[in-house]
Amino acid sequence: MFLVCATGTATAQGWPVYDNTNFISLGKQLIESAKQTSQLLQTVEFLKQQKERIEKVNTVIKQLKAVREIVSNNQKLFDMVRDDLRNILDSPYIRPEEIRSISDAFNDIIDRSLEDLEFMQQLLTSNSLEMTDAERLEVLRQQKENSRVMMAEVELKKRRYQFVIELREMQDVINHREAVR
Secondary structure, X not given: OHHHHHHOOOOOOOOOOXXXXXXXXXXXXXXXXXXXXXXXXXXXXXXHHHHHHHHHHHHHHHHHHHHHHHHHHHHHHHHHHHHHHHHHHOOXXXXXXXXXXXXXXXXXXXXXXXXXXXXXXXXXXXXXXOOOHHHHXXXXXXXXXXXXXXXXXXXXXXXXXXXXXXXXXXXXXXXXXXXXX
C-alpha cells in the first residue's frame, strides 16, 4: 500500500461532498432577488401611471392656455370692433346709406366669434363629443387661429374704411380749396 501512495496515482471514489450552508445561502439570495424584482416591477408600473397622469395634466394645461388665448383674442376683437366701428360711423365722411353695410361687415365677424366661443364651450364641457385630448387640443388650436384671422380681418376692414374716410376728407379739402378761390 505504501507503494501506491508514493507514486501519486491513488484516486478517491465515492459521493461528492456538498456544503448545505452554501445551498441555503444561495436559496436566500434567490428569494431576496425575487422580492427585489417584484418591487422593481411595482415601481415601474407606478412610474408609468404617474407619467400618464403628468401627460394628462400637461394636456389640460395646454388646453387652458389655448382657451385663455382664444378668450383674450375675442375680447380684443370685441374691443376693436366697438372702438373702430364707433370711430368709423362717427366720421362725417361716411354716408348714411353705407352705415348699414359697414355695421353688418363688423357684426358678421362678431357673430362668427360668438359661434366659435359657443362651440369651444361645448367642446370643453360636453362628453358627447367623443374626442381624445390630442384631438380636442387640435380643435382648440384651430379656434385660436380662427380668432387671430378674425382680428386681422377687423384690422383690415378698419384700415379700408379709414382709407375711404381719409380719401373723402382729402377730396373735401380739395373741393373747398377750389370754392374759396
